[in-house]
Amino acid sequence: MKVLLTWYATDAEVARVRNAMPPGTTVFAPATRPNLCRLEIEYDDVAKEAPDADVMMGWMVPDGIYELAKNLKCFVWLHGGADDLDKEMFKRRGIKVANIRGANSVSTAEHTFALLLGIAKRLVIKHKALLESHWEPYGSNRPEYEAVILEGKTIGIVGYGMVGSAVGKRAKAFDMRVAGVRKHPERGGVAADSISGPAGMLDVLAESDFVVLSVPLTKETFGFIGEAAIKRMKKTAFLVNVGRGNLVQERHLHAALTENRIAGYASDVWWHYVHSFPPTYGLLQPSRTGLQKLPNVIGTMGQAGVAVPGIISKSIDFGSESAAAFIRGEPMPRTVDLDLGY
Amino acid sequence: MKAVLTFFATDEEAARVRAKIPKDTELFVPKSRPNLSRLECAMKDVGDQLAGADAVMGWVMPPGGFDRAKKLKALVWLHAGCDELDYRMLKERGIKVANIRGANAISVAEQAMALMLAVAKRIVVNHQSVQIAHWEPQDRLRPEHKGMMLEGKTLAIIGLGSIGAAVAKRARAFDMRVIGVRRHPEKGGEHVDAVHGFADLLKVLRQADFVLLATPITEETFGFIDEDAIRAMKPTAVLINVARGNLIQEMPLYEALKENRLAGFGTDVWWNYTNSLPPTYHYPIPSRTGIQRLPTVVGAGNRAGVAAEGTIGRVIDLGTESLAAFLRGQPMPRMIDLDLGY
The missing domain is CATH 3.40.50.720 (NAD(P)-binding Rossmann-like Domain)
Incomplete structure (x- = not known):
């Protein structure tokens, strides 16, 4: 069997993958020089090796490579989400897909809390005030300077998987009430005071002081935080997104933030514009409404998963485990359900 | 006994203080217009009243205030830290000091x-x-x-x-x-x-x-x-x-x-x-x-203790407890050890 790595792997990384594979497996990694980032790859650097690859593993795949990889049977995606994959294509061609969910769930949970506390304590605006030697008089009652206490508040966690439950555990130490929402409420949830199914989501939004989105982006969740959902939220509530930007309908969120219909937004994930005008040559930007510049918004850029020491090696190890299992004909850990999309 | 508040208490706050202290206490609340913050005050706002004060409660004491308050026996300092106070003077004059440690x-x-x-x-x-x-x-x-x-x-x-x-x-x-x-x-x-x-x-x-x-x-x-x-x-x-x-x-x-x-x-x-x-x-x-x-x-600019929702009310309630105890001739809760400084 032949495994093709779709990034500019170091010698040590190639050896790491090889050691995890059954004997007789060939592991190929491009040796050319990366453009911007060695975890990304150019078409020309893998095109020659793609046609006879049985397994592909990487953080990205250039357009056209799947078509060349006629022999592909297994694909290992070194991300926690699988939303940017063409699930229909994999299904049609019978290609099995695995991801590395869980590799960075603690890091993401910590980042969620950093964002949540950052917006609740208005840290960014206060840091900015400090740089400008501006000192808001106490008792001025300007909401953008007033911190909110977490203790005794309700946190609604939409998506109570590995990230969501790690957030729930930490929220309990802040003496918060934890309301989880998950597709399978019958599975319960560690540290949660209540668990609801998707049908109960709007009620959870209505009672929450903080809402965390830690749910995969699927056909069902794309844009599911729209006008109706935002309208159910409290005027004093904060929305924290560590799932995907496209879970939230941007225009409705922007309107709610500018009209102070919710208290703030903190996000590590931004919108991905497909079906947008112009269809190509679009300027890459966090948000087309300029939402990231509002005073009640704080944001980071996909930092949640990156803080883990050795996250690259950890992801490679998780991925190699799945690839090796496939090659041995065993059930693959972390298989993506192509119908569900995660 | 006479107690002076060195902040511009709202009617609601003044009523809350009054409800907990002995009925025959003369309570002075400044009514003039605050300069920067209603939690601060100047000599012109309270100076006339300090001469007869047995107790003072507030976040500040205007410069010269202690000299004016010749009869002062108790100070309820609405901060957790007392480092700004002149411990030696307070000790020499036998003024008892309480703070609100724990409130925030x-x-x-x-x-x-x-x-x-x-x-x-x-x-x-x-x-x-x-x-x-x-x-x-x-x-x-x-x-x-x-x-x-x-x-x-x-x-x-x-x-x-x-x-x-x-x-x-x-x-x-x-x-x-x-x-x-x-x-x-x-x-x-x-x-x-x-x-x-x-x-x-x-x-x-x-x-x-x-x-x-x-x-x-x-x-x-x-x-x-x-x-x-x-x-x-x-x-x-x-x-x-x-x-x-x-x-x-x-x-x-x-x-x-x-x-x-x-x-x-x-x-x-x-x-x-x-x-x-x-x-x-x-x-x-x-x-x-x-x-x-x-x-x-x-x-951030020391916003932790005060600029959070509900903290001012909690601080006043704790301070009032100490003030009321003093006015009744009981030991004040949260007394400061003027030798240790906390």
């Missing part, structure tokens, strides 16, 4: 966690990048963009009072190892893995990945985080201060941050320049080294 412990503990996570996850620098749509290749993040994990790290809490203990509880939910340093190590501590006395300070600093200062400022702790203490810390360590700026010697801290001998500093409290040139007429600034502008520093 949760708010300050939450702020400490907010600052720790903000530095660890580089929230401010990353937010600035998002605002200007700057996106560094993932494998080449500069250190000031790169986050660090809390999980598995060691947090040293210097000062294990109500704030320190509340932080310890929260840090444990992040799976951190927590070491406390306190004046009376024999008292032990909840949610901590070990407790040391101040003699072990340097030994503890050497092991810590995060160091939190939550100790009162006294003759012993003024500037106790000095060059030796800072050199004892790991170059990957982060220092958080929610107590008083003057606990830290500013120049060695600035140099350590500048030379990357320390990975970050998060603070809610700033230096108070007494004995500085020119002795007066200088403008107040957060830091004379400009430490707040370094990319690894996150700061």
